[in-house]
Amino acid sequence: MLTNVPGNRELSILTSFTNKRLLEEVDLSPNLLNGIFPASVGNLTTTLWRLHLPSNLIEGTIPLGLPNLTKLISLYLSSNKIKGLIPPNLGQMHSLELLYLDNNALEGPIPLSIYQLVHMYVLYIDHNMLIGSISSSINNFTSLQELDLTSNNLSSTLPPSICELKDLLKLYLRDNSFTGHLPLGLGNFATMNHMDISANKLSGKLPASLSKLQMLEYLNLSRNTFDGHIPEQLDHMLNLDTIDLSHNKLSAEIPKSLEKLQHIQVLDLSFNLLEGEIPTGGMFANLSAESFLGNYALCGARKFHVPLSLDKTERQNNSNAARVIAACTIGGSALLVFVWTLI
Incomplete structure (x- = not known):
């Protein structure tokens, strides 16, 4: 498990851990890491199940290669300066259960592939600049317990299928532009x-x-x-x-x-x-x-x-x-x- 990077505050330090077969967890929160995600982050290891980098100074976009970490269960990128789109191929991370992308500067729509993550039970994408609507495919999240989309620019009506999430404990949709009826x-x-x-x-x-x-x-x-x-x-x-x-x-x-x-x-x-x-x-x-x-x-x-x-x-x-x-x-x-x- 990697938990500290003494003397090096550049996110590029991650590249030195590519293809490490026994690396299962990376938790560098908070470490004042700065820089952008290296494109090779998707090559870290095929055994990595936990990547936690919250409360750092990470900039740039989420690399398209990140979803190559298909064994990842927990991805925690909250409270950074990450911008751009959520990768459209995020759905290939089929083992993902916890996804925290909150408090960044992400924009664009919620990618449709995200609704393929059927094992998801915590999804926090609040406090970004996302647009568009919640897809009717949200009922694919059959195990979802917490959903937070607070403080984005989401609009349209709330899909009736959201009510099929029978295990949902917490629902936060505050400060958007949703219209229509409950x-x-x-x-x-x-x-x-x-x-x-x-x-x-x-x-x-x-x-x-x-x-x-x-x-x-x-x-x-x-x-x-x-x-x-x-x-x-x-x-x-x-x-x-x-x-x-x-x-x-x-x-x-x-x-x-x-x-x-x-x-x-x-x-x-x-x-x-x-x-x-x-x-x-x-x-x-x-x-x-x-x-x-x-x-x-x-x-x-x-x-x-x-x-x-x-x-x-x-x-x-x-x-x-x-x-x-x-x-x-x-x-x-x-x-x-x-x-x-x-x-």
């Missing part, structure tokens, strides 16, 4: 614990199938244009500790059923079009005004900085008073008609 099959993510699809251009109503994600702990759908009401069935998601639905166009009342969510630490419903009385039971007792800012038709307790809601007695009195006024108005009108007739 796939109705979201309820298939039975074991998912983190979902962040915030800061996109998604629209439509929140599907009731969200409530089937009963292992979910973190849900962030903020900064989209979702409309309609908040599904009452969200009270089935008993493991939730964070819900962020802020900066959308959600309307109607806040479901009182959400009082059943006892583990909530963060609930952000700010800057929507919600109306009616803010519930006071359950976790709502611990929330502050920040959770409801920008919803100008809400009322409730004084601590929420909204108009005070009327208690039942006041509502009943006001209702009775309204009936009396209506009766007097009708009676007065009838009297006027009677007097006019006499004249």
Whole structure:
């Protein structure tokens, strides 16, 4: 196992290890390595299963020869200065299970060959400049547990086939330009614990199938244009500790059923079009005004900085008073008609 390169900070040092038959692991993270990937990196060894070079100063592009390392299981190139395209032949690394290309300057589309990596269970390509869409072939990742495409320039709709990834635990698609509706099959993510699809251009109503994600702990759908009401069935998601639905166009009342969510630490419903009385039971007792800012038709307790809601007695009195006024108005009108007739 190669773990250190004392006195040499050039990535070209890798060329001195080409064709080393017994070399199985290279972990040089972080070593302040600089330079570009040598084109011969694909000739390191046929037995190499782990190549970890994160948090260095590597520049240039990923060599087309890198996928020749077909025995590689773990490839970790995060937090460098790598640019250009993801190699289109990446799919020939058929043993790959963990791929970290995050926090670089990669561009272009996600190559279709990547969806041939059927053993993949962790895929992080976040914080790059990727464009294009997620292919419907994403359902080839039958073992995928973590997918992070945060902070790219990806667009188009989310393919329904993404909901076939039944082992997915973490889904991060934040800060892209995805459009359309949330796939109705979201309820298939039975074991998912983190979902962040915030800061996109998604629209439509929140599907009731969200409530089937009963292992979910973190849900962030903020900064989209979702409309309609908040599904009452969200009270089935008993493991939730964070819900962020802020900066959308959600309307109607806040479901009182959400009082059943006892583990909530963060609930952000700010800057929507919600109306009616803010519930006071359950976790709502611990929330502050920040959770409801920008919803100008809400009322409730004084601590929420909204108009005070009327208690039942006041509502009943006001209702009775309204009936009396209506009766007097009708009676007065009838009297006027009677007097006019006499004249």
